Each structure stands twice: as C-alpha cells, then as structure tokens.
Amino acid sequence: MMLQLFVPLNVLGVVYRGLQYALADMDLVLRLLERTPEIQDKPDAQALVVKQARIEFRDVEFAYLPERPILRGISFTVEPGSKVAVVGPSGAGKSTLSRLLFRFYDVDQGQVLIDGVDVRDCTQTSLRDALGVVPQDTVMFNDTIRYNLAYAHPEADDERVAEAARRANLDTFISELPQGYETVVGERGLKLSGGEKQRMAIARVVVKDPPIIIFDEATSSLDTRSEQAILEGMNAVARRATSLVIAHRLSTVVDADQIIVLDAGRIVERGTHEQLLTGGGLYADLWNMQAAAEE
Numbered sequence: 176m177m178l179q180l181f182v183p184l185n186v187l188g189v190v191y192r193g194l195q196y197a198l199a200d201m202d203l204v205l206r207l208l209e210r211t212p213e214i215q216d217k218p219d220a221q222a223l224v225v226k227q228a229r230i231e232f233r234d235v236e237f238a239y240l241p242e243r244p245i246l247r248g249i250s251f252t253v254e255p256g257s258k259v260a261v262v263g264p265s266g267a268g269k270s271t272l273s274r275l276l277f278r279f280y281d282v283d284q285g286q287v288l289i290d291g292v293d294v295r296d297c298t299q300t301s302l303r304d305a306l307g308v309v310p311q312d313t314v315m316f317n318d319t320i321r322y323n324l325a326y327a328h329p330e331a332d333d334e335r336v337a338e339a340a341r342r343a344n345l346d347t348f349i350s351e352l353p354q355g356y357e358t359v360v361g362e363r364g365l366k367l368s369g370g371e372k373q374r375m376a377i378a379r380v381v382v383k384d385p386p387i388i389i390f391d392e393a394t395s396s397l398d399t400r401s402e403q404a405i406l407e408g409m410n411a412v413a414r415r416a417t418s419l420v421i422a423h424r425l426s427t428v429v430d431a432d433q434i435i436v437l438d439a440g441r442i443v444e445r446g447t448h449e450q451l452l453t454g455g456g457l458y459a460d461l462w463n464m465q466a467a468a469e470e
C-alpha cells in the first residue's frame with residue numbers, strides 16, 4: 176500500500192528536463208500508475224521480437240473486480256498491417272482491451288498474443304517498446320514543440336521530427352507559428368486545441384515508429400476540419416503499422432479492415448462498415464444516432 180502511494184509522487188518528482196530523457200514515454204508512465212502492482216515479468220520472460228505484428232485476443236475473460244465481469248469470451252485478430260476498430264456504447268469495455276494489450280492487467284481466462292507470443296511471457300519493457308499509443312489525453316510539457324515531439328527519443332534529428340509532424344498533418348500549423356518548432360507549448364506557453372494535441376500525440380508515435388499502434392480516441396467532439404486533419408494523420412501513420420483503434424467517433428472507423436462491436440463485454444457484431452450498416456444491428460443504430468446528433 177505504501178509503495179502504491181509513493182509511486183505517483185516519485186514519478187511527478189522526477190519530471191524535470193534533465194531526467195525526462197530517462198523516461199521512455201511519459202504517457203506510458205502515467206498509464207503505468209493505474210497498473211496493478213502484481214504485474215511482474217516472469218523469471219524466464221523473453222524479450223518480444225516483433226516480426227509480423229499480428230495481435231490476437233483468444234477467448235479473453237476479464238474483470239477488474241471479481242463480481243463484475245467486463246470482458247467475456249473475446250476473440251479477434253488484427254492481421255499484420257491492418258486496422259481494426261472497436262466501437263460500442265460507453266462502458267462496453269473498449270479501453271479495457273488496450274489495457275490488456277499493454278498488460279496493465281492480466282486476463283482471467285484466455286490469452287492476448289503478439290505474433291503468437293502470450294504477452295505474459297514477454298518482458299514488459301520489450302512489450303512496451305513494441306507498442307505505441309495515441310492516448311485520449313496527451314501530456315504536454317512546458318517546452319518547445321520540437322522537445323514535446325522528441326523527448327523520448329533524443330537521438331531523433333530535426334528531419335525525423337519534421338517528417339513526423341508532416342505525417343501527423345501538423346506541419347502547416349507549425350510553419351505558421353512565428354517561432355515554428357521552437358514555440359513553447361503547455362500551460363505557460365501556447366495552448367494547443369484538442370485537435371492539435373491529438374495530432375501532436377500522433378506525431379510522437381511516428382517519432383517512436385513502433386510496429387503496433389493503439390489509437391485511444393478522445394471522446395470530445397471536434398469540428399469537422401480538425402477531425403479531418405486527425406483522420407489524415409492517423410491514416411498516414413496507420414499505413415505502416417498494425418493498428419487497433421478504440422473508437423468514440425464513428426467517422427474514424429469507416430475505412431477499418433474490420434470493425435468489432437462490443438456491448439456489455441461481448442462482441443455482438445463484426446465486419447466492415449458497409450456490412451454492418453446493411454446488417455441493421457447495433458452498429459447501424461449507433462451510426463444513425465451519431466449522424467442524427469451531428470445534424
């Protein structure tokens with residue numbers, strides 16, 4: 176218990192520039208705080224070597240609290256290089272899937288596999304090196320745009336950072352700032368909009384260049400233009416990786432290779448956008464509801 180209480184204080188304590196380089200990924204560190212302490216490497220854990228980047232959930236059952244099952248009998252595969260989107264009502268268990276892939280929690284039954292290797296058999300460091308996340312809330316440091324994009328990768332040169340910004344659809348925005356990449360952002364600097372922050376998060380992942388990317392979309396609604404800018408950024412990034420999109424806005428899932436519809440912890444439908452719309456089930460209902468709300 177004491178340990179649990181001290182971890183957040185410690186992490187906050189070390190957040191100053193000199194030590195930030197030691198942190199592989201600040202978003203990840205913050206996420207680790209919600210992790211249960213019993214997650215540990217097995218004594219014989221192997222470093223995960225990602226060759227194809229296939230993700231598989233096999234008959235996964237999971238509950239945070241024993242009396243309240245959250246995921247039941249979840250099986251799906253994200254083929255190498257493809258994009259799978261998970262949709263469903265609030266509380267259905269969508270974000271829980273990404274937490275299990277990161278192994279912030281262990282499944283109760285079944286397996287989560289990457290290239291056929293159970294994530295419980297890998298070292299946590301190698302697992303997290305293989306995964307990139309575009310989180311719902313991105314942490315920004317009071318520092319330059321350049322620093323914010325590359326802090327976890329001090330070896331990244333200007334060209335790599337600029338390329339990441341270009342792919343995330345941020346380059347025009349940055350070039351229009353009087354100080355460009357040297358503009359200070361964050362609480363004491365330029366306040367970025369929700370959409371700009373999300374594109375910064377996408378650019379960060381491009382700098383990392385992991386074989387697997389999880390997009391955990393923000394729930395907040397965005398105007399159509401910034402939504403479009405994010406979509407283009409996501410697609411440019413996703414083309415090179417295997418991606419799992421935890422979707423809150425259905426506009427981002429239309430082009431997914433497979434859409435998985437979760438409801439109360441079970442997969443109730445799966446297919447492409449067209450197949451699911453034609454099917455007239457829960458997905459079609461969600462789609463029609465969102466379309467009506469937008470009008």
Ligand code: ATP
Pocket residue numbers: 239240245263264265266267268269270271272423
């Ligand atoms: P949303 O669309 O609202 O983000 P979601 O489908 O992503 O929802 P999850 O975040 O996966 O839903 O949560 C699924 C269920 O698990 C919710 O009922 C939530 O209250 C519960 N839950 C999430 N985290 C915890 C936790 N750490 N301890 C206990 N219950 C939790």
